[in-house]
Amino acid sequence: xxxxxxxxxxxxxxxxxxxxxxxxxxxxxxxxxxxxxxxxxxxxxxxxxxxxxxxxxxxxxxxxxxxxxxxxxxxxxxxxxxxxxxxxxxxxxxxxxxxxxxxxxxxxxxxxxxxxxxxxxxxxxxxxxxxxxxxxxxxxxxxxxxxxxxxxxxxxxxxxxxxxxxxxxxxxxxxxxxxxxxxxxxxxxxxxxxxxxxxxxxxxxxxxxxxxxxxxxxxxxxxxxxxxxxxxxxxxxxxxxxxxxxxxxxxxxxxxxxxxxxxxxxxxxxxxxxxxxxxxxxxxxxxxxxxxxxxxxxxxxxxxxxxxxxxxxxxxxxxxxxxxxxxxxxxxxxxxxxxxxxxxxxxxxxxxxxxxxxxxxxxxxxxxxxxxxxxxxxxxxxxxxxxxxxxxxxxxxxxxxxxxxxxxxxxxxxxxxxxxxxxxxx
Ligand code: 2M8
Numbered sequence: 001x002x003x004x005x006x007x008x009x010x011x012x013x014x015x016x017x018x019x020x021x022x023x024x025x026x027x028x029x030x031x032x033x034x035x036x037x038x039x040x041x042x043x044x045x046x047x048x049x050x051x052x053x054x055x056x057x058x059x060x061x062x063x064x065x066x067x068x069x070x071x072x073x074x075x076x077x078x079x080x081x082x083x084x085x086x087x088x089x090x091x092x093x094x095x096x097x098x099x100x101x102x103x104x105x106x107x108x109x110x111x112x113x114x115x116x117x118x119x120x121x122x123x124x125x126x127x128x129x130x131x132x133x134x135x136x137x138x139x140x141x142x143x144x145x146x147x148x149x150x151x152x153x154x155x156x157x158x159x160x161x162x163x164x165x166x167x168x169x170x171x172x173x174x175x176x177x178x179x180x181x182x183x184x185x186x187x188x189x190x191x192x193x194x195x196x197x198x199x200x201x202x203x204x205x206x207x208x209x210x211x212x213x214x215x216x217x218x219x220x221x222x223x224x225x226x227x228x229x230x231x232x233x234x235x236x237x238x239x240x241x242x243x244x245x246x247x248x249x250x251x252x253x254x255x256x257x258x259x260x261x262x263x264x265x266x267x268x269x270x271x272x273x274x275x276x277x278x279x280x281x282x283x284x285x286x287x288x289x290x291x292x293x294x295x296x297x298x299x300x301x302x303x304x305x306x307x308x309x310x311x312x313x314x315x316x317x318x319x320x321x322x323x324x325x326x327x328x329x330x331x332x333x334x335x336x337x338x339x340x341x342x343x344x345x346x347x348x349x350x351x352x353x354x355x356x357x358x359x360x361x362x363x364x365x366x367x368x369x370x371x372x373x374x375x376x377x378x379x380x381x382x383x384x385x386x387x388x389x390x391x392x393x394x395x396x397x398x399x400x401x402x403x404x405x406x407x408x409x410x411x412x413x414x415x416x417x418x419x420x421x422x423x424x425x426x
Contacts, residue, residue, distance in 0.1 A: 042108035047419025071145030110248030156278020172349035312371025
């Protein structure tokens with residue numbers, strides 16, 4: 001894309017969203033991910049909001065078609081069949097009207113809703129108030145689910161019960177906890193991903209055995225949140241998830257000024273306070289980062305990954321923390337062509353091409369830059385954004401990038417990379 005003009009590249013990004021449209025929702029990329037994914041769609045909606053607020057609403061509305069009666073918004077909605085992905089709906093065995101997976105993903109939804117609403121109002125879109133109001137209620141129900149189902153002990157931190165929920169599937173952050181999960185499965189594993197993408201860039205077979213062991217375990221619990229909580233062999237109070245939920249809650253509080261009742265406004269600010277307090281307790285000054293908590297061993301998750309900086313999207317750091325975090329992020333940048341890696345190159349777990357163990361993801365950089373800016377680190381935020389935009393311009397709209405070479409990896413013509421490009425290059 002190096003020889004394209006800015007206008008051409010913008011057109012190319014829009015063309016990817018059009019190509020991945022399956023009728024009001026966008027697949028992450030053809031074949032490798034042939035369904036609607038939760039946080040992918042939220043990022044894509046923010047991209048659409050830049051030029052088509054109606055389509056941006058549709059993306060969120062179609063995701064909400066998969067929302068469960070208890071409020072959970074699943075990580076995959078299987079609107080139409082496809083045999084190019086494993087595990088499909090028959091493995092999940094959930095009983096929703098439209099087939100869905102049984103786990104969730106980071107709730108970027110609330111963040112997206114605020115941006116879509118603001119874009120729709122600016123564009124004078126008819127029905128904007130009604131559409132936002134309905135989606136606001138869906139988001140509120142999902143936030144209630146998060147607190148009820150995933151923070152039953154009121155730690156102010158929400159837990160993931162499966163690495164797929166984090167969105168950072170094979171992150172080194174899960175290595176210790178995942179090693180305790182058996183590799184036995186009752187489901188036969190028929191991986192499709194390694195038929196689309198080089199196996200060296202994907203999670204290992206052993207990871208998949210453990211991922212599917214967890215699916216088998218929770219399916220045997222009838223997808224009941226309380227039974228799952230009791231049976232879970234993997235349970236991590238995740239600072240990335242909590243930070244995104246806290247930030248999305250702040251965005252809902254903003255929308256609640258127009259769309260919420262007095263009780264809902266109080267409820268949201270209580271949730272917000274609880275999450276901010278929980279996150280603040282996860283700061284480790286000796287590491288210059290935040291750490292997740294393994295709820296089974298009671299130990300800190302001290303592997304360095306991008307998740308350790310995600311609290312910036314929600315928290316206001318004090319001066320000492322801000323200096324420490326920016327210095328640490330600068331250190332992670334050093335010697336790399338594209339920052340911010342999902343695992344720093346000085347970590348023994350660093351693998352520059354293997355999925356969430358090192359590569360750069362445009363949407364991660366988008367969130368981190370946003371958090372840095374909120375915390376007054378404008379210059380570093382800008383550099384991360386420009387580095388990401390530059391990587392996309394050189395390598396294309398790839399799923400992720402090797403931070404040491406800038407090479408584009410994984411699936412191509414990727415929806416959230418196209419959305420990130422449009423948002424970050426402004
Ligand atoms: C990846 O995860 C899916 C499972 O959800 C997979 O590998 O099969 C992750 O990168 C996740 O964050 C992302 O939402 C999904 C679709 O892009 O792919």
